[in-house]
Each structure stands twice: as structure tokens, then as C-alpha cells.
Amino acid sequence: MWRRFAYLSPVISGKQLQSSDPAVLKLITTFTSDAGSGDAPLTKKPFITFVLGGPGSGKGTQCEKIASAFGFAHLSAGELLREEISSHAQNGELIQNVIKEGQIVPSEITIGLIRKAINSAASDKILIDGFPRCEENRIAFEKFVRVEPDLVIFFECPEEEMVKRILSRNQGRIDDNLETIKKRLKVFENLNMPVVEHYSSKGKVHKINATGTADEIFDRVRQLFVSIRSKLCEDH
Numbered sequence: 001m002w003r004r005f006a007y008l009s010p011v012i013s014g015k016q017l018q019s020s021d022p023a024v025l026k027l028i029t030t031f032t033s034d035a036g037s038g039d040a041p042l043t044k045k046p047f048i049t050f051v052l053g054g055p056g057s058g059k060g061t062q063c064e065k066i067a068s069a070f071g072f073a074h075l076s077a078g079e080l081l082r083e084e085i086s087s088h089a090q091n092g093e094l095i096q097n098v099i100k101e102g103q104i105v106p107s108e109i110t111i112g113l114i115r116k117a118i119n120s121a122a123s124d125k126i127l128i129d130g131f132p133r134c135e136e137n138r139i140a141f142e143k144f145v146r147v148e149p150d151l152v153i154f155f156e157c158p159e160e161e162m163v164k165r166i167l168s169r170n171q172g173r174i175d176d177n178l179e180t181i182k183k184r185l186k187v188f189e190n191l192n193m194p195v196v197e198h199y200s201s202k203g204k205v206h207k208i209n210a211t212g213t214a215d216e217i218f219d220r221v222r223q224l225f226v227s228i229r230s231k232l233c234e235d236h
């Protein structure tokens, strides 16, 4: 039984939890129970775009622009998690600790929130900003939400520029400090990048140069969406 679900083990502080850990057993139960939020099919067939890139590479900024220019719903995984903290949800404290450490929230939690947001989104063209964060997230999403992304955008930005942008963001985020940024950059290299590599090998990744002004970057992004517009109109 455990071997079948080994990829669901949460990554917290870089450690894989053991199969006997109560948190892991709860995770398996949620994903395999009809009542759980993890294993119900989506109520619609959306056009899914994963938007990936390092911390501060401009994912959120560009998603806002794509959403308003091309009618996408913008679902930020980080924002969904932060809303759980501010609404004092059951997992709020756990999420806050993980984000403060720059690590990755267990898939069970994030996927449940994303699924709910997809089902209640105003558009069936969806941008999922900042997810999947690791191969375990990706595999769990594909297996339990039962969809693969139609498109993956990867914003390429030098580390120095990402750090500069985050340190001048000024939105009071608990992870916008140098100590957490260093941890997030390590997680980005070690855990986020394998997801980009996986989708690259499937020919789904469009890399965008994320240097320059936000408008210059959006000019590059716009070209991509204009080139796939006929596909978007046909299907959605």
C-alpha cells in the first residue's frame, strides 16, 4: 500500500517524512477517500497554464497582465496559502511555518486549494502561478486532479535581480527577508527546477527572458499568447 503512494510524502525542511508518520497516513487517506477534497474530478475541463520561475522573477506581475489581456483566471498558489494563514484556517499555522522557512507546503493542502479555486474560477482558461513547486507536487496533481498542463511558462531571471526585486517588494510578506530568500533560492534550484526539466522534456515549456521592465517582459509574453490564441478560442 505505502509503496503505491510513496510520492505523496510531504517535503518539509528538505526531509521526506516516513510512511508511519501520522501526517503521511492522513495524506493517503485524504487522497484515497471519496470524501476527501483530493480525489474528486474537476467539474470542468480547463485550459491549464503553469507559470513557473524563481522567487521574485515576476510571475505574479505577469499573470495579472495575462489575465486582463487574455481573459485568464489567475490562481496564485502562494496567495491561496497566505489566505489560509490570514483566515486562521485549520492548517494556517503549519503553512505559516513552512512559508517562513522557504520550504514546500504538503501537496494535500495546496492541491485541495487549487482544485477548489479551479472549480469556482470565472474562466476556464487558468493560470496556476507558482505550482508545482517540486516533482512530488507535480505527480500528485497529475494523478489526483487528473489533468496535465496545456502550457508551462518559465520566467528566466538572474538571481541578483530576483533578490533585488523581493527586497523592494514591501508588501509585508513573512518570506521577504534575506534569510528566507536564500532558502527559497536553494529550494528553487533543487526542487522547482526538476519540474521545469520534466515539462521541457515533454516540449511544454516556453522560456521567457524575465529581465527588463514589466512591460518589456509582457511584450514577450503577449507574443506567446497571440501565437496560441486560435487554440485557446477553439477549445475554450
Ligand SMILES: Nc1ncnc2c1ncn2[C@@H]1O[C@H](COP(=O)(O)OP(=O)(O)OP(=O)(O)O)[C@@H](O)[C@H]1O
Pocket: 053, 054, 055, 056, 057, 058, 059, 060, 061, 062, 078, 130, 165, 166, 168, 169, 170, 210, 211, 212, 213, 214, 215, 217
Ligand atoms: N520587470 C520588473 N522589473 C522590476 N521590478 C519588477 C518587475 N516585475 C515585477 N517587479 C516587482 O518585483 C517584485 C516581485 O515581483 P512578483 O511578485 O511579480 O514576483 P513573483 O515571481 O510572483 O515572486 P514570488 O515568487 O516571491 O511570489 C514585485 O514588487 C514587483 O512589483
Ligand SMILES: O=c1ccn([C@@H]2O[C@H](COP(=O)(O)O)[C@@H](O)[C@H]2O)c(=O)[nH]1
Pocket: 055, 076, 077, 078, 079, 081, 098, 099, 100, 102, 103, 104, 105, 106, 110, 129, 130, 131, 132, 133, 175, 184
Ligand atoms: O505550491 C506552492 C506555492 C507556494 N508555496 C509556499 O509559499 C511561498 C510563497 O509562494 P509564492 O508563489 O512565491 O507566492 C513559497 O516559498 C512556499 O513556501 C508552497 O509551498 N507551495
Ligand SMILES: [Mg+2]
Pocket: 059, 060, 076, 078, 130
Ligand atoms: Mg508571486
